[in-house]
Every structure is written in structure tokens, then in C-alpha cells.
Amino acid sequence: MSGRLGDLNEKQSQRLQQFKENVKDVMKAKHDDHTLLRFLRARSFDLKGSEKMFRKLGRHIEGMTYIMDLGRLGLHHLWKPGIDLFNQVITMFEQHYPETLRSVYIIKAPKFFPLAYSLVKPFLQEYTRKKIHVLGSNWKEVLLTQVDEAVLPAFWGGKATDPDGNMTCASKIQMGGDVPKSYYLKDRELSSKNLITKEISRGSMIELKYNVAKPGSVIRYEFKTHDHDIAFGIKRVGAENEKVVIQKTQRYNSHMVPEDGEVILDEPGQYVVKFDNTYSWTKTKTVSFFIELLEPHDIDEDPQYQVDPDKIENLCLYD
Incomplete structure (x- = not known):
């Protein structure tokens, strides 16, 4: 059984009922069975772990879709402290916002991307890995099957622009760039513990x-x-x-x-x-x-990626 609503075995159904009883003092009307099962699945139906997480962060989030534009990703971004920080963010997200990630679409991935992904992949849960789609040269066409063109920025193949005509929708998307020197760390130590x-x-x-x-x-x-x-x-x-x-x-x-x-x-x-x-x-x-x-892992030179044919309403844009 998948552990989702309508597809529960007897033990999972019992755990859901027990979970409701355990957290009834903090439950709200919006905390339906669908939401509670997210927390249970994130902790493999462990009641104690699910309850601890729910009490700490029991907010209801419908879901998020990320588009990651890696057109400017360079080899220097494989800097170890940066990768370590990214993995910490991923771990925090999976622990405290269970089942809120709908899909991740990666576009303009450079040739060394499989190597970069191999540094992050061990920190991802299997259910999260399945939601990551690395798109090929037809990424614009694929995005338009997932996101309404009225919402998708024009520079990604949609029709959305800022009021001033900016195709990157800079008022909605925080663009990347150089880190200000005022943020540089002084007296920095080596990040690795295995010196x-x-x-x-x-x-x-x-x-x-x-x-x-x-x-x-x-x-x-x-x-x-x-x-x-x-x-x-x-x-x-x-x-x-x-x-x-x-x-x-x-x-x-x-x-x-x-x-x-x-x-x-x-x-x-x-x-x-x-x-x-x-x-x-x-x-x-x-x-x-x-x-x-x-070393890079062996990858399919022409992978076929599965995507959800339904339009996605909630869109979070990051570049």
C-alpha cells in the first residue's frame, strides 16, 4: 500500500486513527486525513516521530513546484561548503515540510551536472528523487505542459512579464549574482573535518x-x-x-x-x-x-522523463 488516502492497509489505518488521537489537542479544521498522512509517510508511519514533527511544524501547505535554471552553473559551484549547506537545506526541508514538494524541473543543466547531482543525491529521500526531472533541449515545451503560459515567465517560454515588459519577471524572481564582499567570511577555517x-x-x-x-x-x-x-x-x-x-x-x-x-x-x-x-x-x-x-556516474545520454500531464497551479520560481 502507498500509505495515501484510499490506499491504506489495516496497520496504516490504525496508525492514522492513533495519530489523530495523539495530536487532537493541536489539530485544526484544516488538518484533514490527507494532511496527517503526509506527516506519517514522512516518518514511515512512526507515531512518535510523526507527532514530534507535527507539533513542531503542523502547518498546511498544498504543494510547491520548483523550476531550477542551471544555465549559469559553473564548476566553482561545487565548492564543498556550498554543497554542504545545500544538503543541510534539503534535509531540513524534508524533515519539517513533508510531502509539500510536487515536482522539480531542472533546465539548462551543464555537462557536469550528473557529477554535481551525485553530491546531493545521497541526502535525498527516494520519494523526493522521483519528483526531480532533468529536462533536455525541449525543456520549454515540457514546461508548457506543466505550467500555464500566462504564469510562466517569457524567458522560459511563457507569456508572463513584469509591468515594464521585463521577460525575466524580476519583480517576482530573485535573480542570482555575485555575493557582496561585505558578506565574505574573515579568518575562515577549512570546512572538511577529515583533514x-x-x-x-x-x-x-x-x-x-x-x-x-x-x-x-x-x-x-x-x-x-x-x-x-x-x-x-x-x-x-x-x-x-x-x-x-x-x-x-x-x-x-x-x-x-x-x-x-x-x-x-x-x-x-x-x-x-x-x-x-x-x-x-x-x-x-x-x-x-x-x-x-x-567521478561522474553513468547516465543515459537521451533520458526519457515522466511528467504529470495536469497543469500545476502553485509555482515557486527560483533562478
Whole structure:
């Protein structure tokens, strides 16, 4: 049984009746069986967990549809603290707003999107994953089967505009952009908790080797030194053991500001990440770092996405 109204087994029906009894002191007229079942399904019909969530946040929300325009998504958005924050938001949403997400339509996804999605996917419940639709080149046609053209902004293929004719409906959609420098964090620490710390003697270096099987993989890194600068770079070992520069080795004042970044790897092979202290004749350097290799999952090159043929009334627009 799906656990939805009209499709309950005997145990689920009993749990629904018990749930009503448990929360009757805070129930309101708008809290019908359909709403209560949302909370029960979100906690797999666990009465204690469902009651705790309902008492904390028992508001009635019909549902939301999101359109995510990833036309400006760049590799730098795979910054680990940003991904971690996004996953925290997803977890909070699923825990406190159960069953309110109707559908997510992702448009203009870049080639590396499967890799980016793989970083978020483990934090999504299965019922949430099924509501995510990544649209191909025909995304405008698909959106118009889901959203009335009078509501859909003109720059997404609809007919809605601002009173001044702005096709992006800027009065309704908060557009993205650069983060103001006033919001920058000072004295920032590394975000990863799984740091490796090494001492690099004067005149020496350490090299970390990674075997990459799939093109389009990404090496993501964070590092800081404790007292002095360090040189950092990435190379690929060629067919004849020659070193191909991927990221030029240069010195970083990572004792003042931690360094982080991502490098996309276009070819399979062995890659070498290097922390270089050969230029220093007198000082040993201590470096703390976190480096991970992210490989894209196998995906269907021409996926067929299932969408609900009914028009969706509640539309939340995010860009």
C-alpha cells in the first residue's frame, strides 16, 4: 500500500486513527486525513516521530513546484561548503515540510551536472528523487505542459512579464549574482573535518597520486599551512611518463587564507597533486589538506522523463 488516502492497509489505518488521537489537542479544521498522512509517510508511519514533527511544524501547505535554471552553473559551484549547506537545506526541508514538494524541473543543466547531482543525491529521500526531472533541449515545451503560459515567465517560454515588459519577471524572481564582499567570511577555517596533516621538510615535496578512470571527473581540494606559504600544483602523467600541467604549480599564502578549488579532468589517467617546498632552504612547512576525487556516474545520454500531464497551479520560481 502507498500509505495515501484510499490506499491504506489495516496497520496504516490504525496508525492514522492513533495519530489523530495523539495530536487532537493541536489539530485544526484544516488538518484533514490527507494532511496527517503526509506527516506519517514522512516518518514511515512512526507515531512518535510523526507527532514530534507535527507539533513542531503542523502547518498546511498544498504543494510547491520548483523550476531550477542551471544555465549559469559553473564548476566553482561545487565548492564543498556550498554543497554542504545545500544538503543541510534539503534535509531540513524534508524533515519539517513533508510531502509539500510536487515536482522539480531542472533546465539548462551543464555537462557536469550528473557529477554535481551525485553530491546531493545521497541526502535525498527516494520519494523526493522521483519528483526531480532533468529536462533536455525541449525543456520549454515540457514546461508548457506543466505550467500555464500566462504564469510562466517569457524567458522560459511563457507569456508572463513584469509591468515594464521585463521577460525575466524580476519583480517576482530573485535573480542570482555575485555575493557582496561585505558578506565574505574573515579568518575562515577549512570546512572538511577529515583533514590530513603532513610536515614537508625544507627542500622537499609530497606527491599524491590519483588514478582517474572516467573523463569529466573532478579533483576538489582544500588546504592551509600553519606558519608559512607552500607551492601547490596538479599534473597528469602522459603516455611516456611525461608530466602534463593541469594546474600550474605556484606558491600560496595559505597560512593567511586557506585555499580551495576544483579542477575538471578531461582525460582518464594518473594525476599527481603536489605540495612543493623545494624552494625553501631553511623552513619545514606543516600543511593540513583535504583532497577528493569525484567521478561522474553513468547516465543515459537521451533520458526519457515522466511528467504529470495536469497543469500545476502553485509555482515557486527560483533562478
